[in-house]
Amino acid sequence: MHLNHLAALLLTTLCTVATVEAAEVQVAVASNFTAPLQAIAADFEKATGHKVVAAYGATGQFYTQIKNGAPFEVFLAADDSTPARLETEGDTVKGSRFTYAIGTLALWSAKTGYVDDNGQALKDNAFRHLSIANPKVAPYGLAATQVLDRLGLATQVKDKIVEGQNITQAYQFVSTGNAELGFVALSQVYKDGKLTSGSAWIVPARLHDPIKQDAVILGKGRDNPAATALMDYLKGPQAAAILQAYGYQR
Structure with missing residues (x-):
């Protein structure tokens, strides 16, 4: 016992x-x-x-x-x-x-070959919708607006922007085809040194605050x-x- x-x-x-x-x-x-x-x-x-x-x-x-x-x-x-x-x-x-x-910002499209290594698709402005995260609450969204400002494109694309509540929703707008391209976190579309899908421009760090x-x-x-x-x-x-x-x- x-x-x-x-x-x-x-x-x-x-x-x-x-x-x-x-x-x-x-x-x-x-x-x-x-x-x-x-x-x-x-x-x-x-x-x-x-x-x-x-x-x-x-x-x-x-x-x-x-x-x-x-x-x-x-x-x-x-x-x-x-x-x-x-x-x-x-x-x-x-x-x-x-x-x-x-973090690293990327301009991404779910379509292969749509975005080249220099982001020319953004400058061509031939798309209907550009997805970004809400810049008021999402730092990647704020970085995206800084890129547009520094490239002198903010006014031209203003009416084409669709805002996601966060970077996940911004990614979803592009992945579902509701936007032809969008600014996302590279980590969402990149693994082991390569893109997991679509096409992307890795945005140079000089175009936005770290x-x-x-x-x-x-x-x-x-x-x-x-x-x-x-x-x-x-x-x-x-x-x-x-x-x-x-x-x-x-």
Whole structure:
């Protein structure tokens, strides 16, 4: 009886330790980082036992949700200004913010051969619809408007622009044929060094402000070991390899 009681106590202790060691982390993820984060999360779970529970959306909308008490513990934004703002406003763990990726903008069409390596299709202005993400809430959308301004095309294409709520919706407008071409995150159409479909112009970085994407631990993740572990993992070599495969810089 005594041995059975001891065995039961030991089992309970082991289960408690396992529960403490393996935790979940609620992560708000910019839409452009959907595919890379899914790959990173799978590797992270195998390596650490921690589980990533991710929500994907526009950075600006996540800001509003976080300010309204959403249960996110880590924020992987599509810019550096939104996490910095949350930091200034006291909603993050100080010292946790860092740039996890530098994004690349692409002009993409689902049609093979429609967009050449110099983006001439944009300058020719023969299309009916140009898809971009909402520049007020999506940094890739803002970058797209900067490209149009710097190329002197903003006025000419103004009436042809269709706005997606986020970069995922901007991509969907093009992939479904509702827009002949659009500005998307390269990571949405690129893997292992090549396009996954259609045709694209990788937009030169000089045509828009750098798309520095920052990560930060939010106040709700302060005492969650999985939040800290995820941030450490994002800085490591396994995550770096995945980032590179999807066309991100570090």
